[in-house]
Amino acid sequence: MSLIGLDVGGTTMKAAISEDSETLVTESRPTDRTAPVDGILDFAAHLADRASALGSPARAAGLVVPGIVDEATGTAIHSANLGWRNVPMRELAQERLNIPVAVGHDVRTAGLAEAVLGAGHDTDNFVFMAIGTGIAAALIINNTPYAGAAGWSGEIGHVVVRPDGEDCACGNKGCLETYASAAAISRRYGENVPAEEVIARAEKDEEKAAQIWSDALDTLADGLTATALLLDPDLIVIGGGLAQAGETLLAPLEIRLVERLKFRPSPRLLLSTLNDAGVKGATILAQTTTPL
Amino acid sequence: MSLIGLDVGGTTMKAAISEDSETLVTESRPTDRTAPVDGILDFAAHLADRASALGSPARAAGLVVPGIVDEATGTAIHSANLGWRNVPMRELAQERLNIPVAVGHDVRTAGLAEAVLGAGHDTDNFVFMAIGTGIAAALIINNTPYAGAAGWSGEIGHVVVRPDGEDCACGNKGCLETYASAAAISRRYGENVPAEEVIARAEKDEEKAAQIWSDALDTLADGLTATALLLDPDLIVIGGGLAQAGETLLAPLEIRLVERLKFRPSPRLLLSTLNDAGVKGATILAQTTTPL
Numbered sequence: 001m002s003l004i005g006l007d008v009g010g011t012t013m014k015a016a017i018s019e020d021s022e023t024l025v026t027e028s029r030p031t032d033r034t035a036p037v038d039g040i041l042d043f044a045a046h047l048a049d050r051a052s053a054l055g056s057p058a059r060a061a062g063l064v065v066p067g068i069v070d071e072a073t074g075t076a077i078h079s080a081n082l083g084w085r086n087v088p089m090r091e092l093a094q095e096r097l098n099i100p101v102a103v104g105h106d107v108r109t110a111g112l113a114e115a116v117l118g119a120g121h122d123t124d125n126f127v128f129m130a131i132g133t134g135i136a137a138a139l140i141i142n143n144t145p146y147a148g149a150a151g152w153s154g155e156i157g158h159v160v161v162r163p164d165g166e167d168c169a170c171g172n173k174g175c176l177e178t179y180a181s182a183a184a185i186s187r188r189y190g191e192n193v194p195a196e197e198v199i200a201r202a203e204k205d206e207e208k209a210a211q212i213w214s215d216a217l218d219t220l221a222d223g224l225t226a227t228a229l230l231l232d233p234d235l236i237v238i239g240g241g242l243a244q245a246g247e248t249l250l251a252p253l254e255i256r257l258v259e260r261l262k263f264r265p266s267p268r269l270l271l272s273t274l275n276d277a278g279v280k281g282a283t284i285l286a287q288t289t290t291p292l
Numbered sequence: 293m294s295l296i297g298l299d300v301g302g303t304t305m306k307a308a309i310s311e312d313s314e315t316l317v318t319e320s321r322p323t324d325r326t327a328p329v330d331g332i333l334d335f336a337a338h339l340a341d342r343a344s345a346l347g348s349p350a351r352a353a354g355l356v357v358p359g360i361v362d363e364a365t366g367t368a369i370h371s372a373n374l375g376w377r378n379v380p381m382r383e384l385a386q387e388r389l390n391i392p393v394a395v396g397h398d399v400r401t402a403g404l405a406e407a408v409l410g411a412g413h414d415t416d417n418f419v420f421m422a423i424g425t426g427i428a429a430a431l432i433i434n435n436t437p438y439a440g441a442a443g444w445s446g447e448i449g450h451v452v453v454r455p456d457g458e459d460c461a462c463g464n465k466g467c468l469e470t471y472a473s474a475a476a477i478s479r480r481y482g483e484n485v486p487a488e489e490v491i492a493r494a495e496k497d498e499e500k501a502a503q504i505w506s507d508a509l510d511t512l513a514d515g516l517t518a519t520a521l522l523l524d525p526d527l528i529v530i531g532g533g534l535a536q537a538g539e540t541l542l543a544p545l546e547i548r549l550v551e552r553l554k555f556r557p558s559p560r561l562l563l564s565t566l567n568d569a570g571v572k573g574a575t576i577l578a579q580t581t582t583p584l
Contacts, residue, residue: 009544125441139522141433148524149417152556155521160514160552164452171554222452226518229447230431262451262463264444 003286004061005276036082062285100289108145111138112257119237119270127233130240161222179219184224221256239272296353297575328374354577366395392581400437401573403430411529411562422532453514471511513548531564
């Protein structure tokens, strides 16, 4: 019997079928932005068929979606990107597949994968921060991703680091995300230069790029300092597209964190080393389901 | 058999002896700042004698101390105010009293009292923020105060709300505590006017007082907004001396929180109604001990 792990992103759905922790196949499909829920269910049904065809019928599935998610009821409460509200995702998927389904939040589930398989496997209390188009975090507390009272935890990207700073899409000003996301780094530089190229130019001391990269590092350190003061994580794991910058990101960020945390030790800082943490986390969620 | 609850503050130690949730006596003593640990142990021993004299010998004690505390081992790791480092407080108290002793952190234990007896009794996920000489918070997560990885959680007073702002004693600039603690409100006004009088003058539209009070409210809202974005509490409970300001504090703070939380609902905001939450929390800790 196999497990299906399916990670729904804003543009791509990624999935794996695995058996005894071994991946049998991986697949991906563009996210159907006109009918995302149907697209997800169709893809999940296809994966279940494929698992059967491989001779290892799926016994459970994990479904990871963006936005606001209530893991307890398996409801996809809200996604600005995919335009849904209060979708009973678990119920729909269980009806369609006739196997148990767990539904998780994208960043929290990636954090779960880090806790079980990744950089956080040796600690029970850490923060996973994904830096990509936006910035969001998963709070791993007592070895479990903590959703908050209503599934809204981890919105570090909207912590204000520059009062009266640049406009954020959320309606506020000076949010971390407006300075330090990959999208923001590219937008602030202009000319459609992607973030990785801005960072490369900063490394070559191009003045404009260096300033933008320095702003990103400063504001990331500001946001993480607030997080460390509030939550006292043992470790901060950085994932998402910007983590590809590797030591170019980690080394200056570490210095800035230590500078800011005057009276307490700085948490350790590590890069994520997991590929497809969302799919891996979805598979872990599938594993935790109980038979229907 | 009775329980001893003892709350060690920077200037005063407060205690209660109680039986079946009823307080038999309360006592207080000035904190011995030259030999604080001996002073605490002497006071605790005196309370145990008194309990016996009342015909209800103490079966356990809860000891609440400021600074950095490791609840698991009962170690008072560090207190800048009382000048100790790595004091095995539980061990020392158990030796002296010969009954089980639990050791807790002052703000977290007050948060525990709020969770069990106070404003947070109807929810499992809330933040208790004490505003007094300093500002600190207890994070109540799944109905339990969360200490963080090493006992440093809840340092909201040192979240930077005004980058390059006023100097904080911690060595940083622009910490929440430098604008919004009772001590800061008084200091910023000058002339040794206490915070409550500054607030009263602000209510009468005295310009300087109004500006200082408005800064305090703005920065409190900034710190709580960051906390809400990260942790998604159901509720924020405000305690400490400044909570005496009542609706004068709560009403404008609520408006500011809603303004700042653009894309998510604002958590509920309540004032603490517990007297001596530290002593009450210490008594709850005593209740949770197991016989020696």
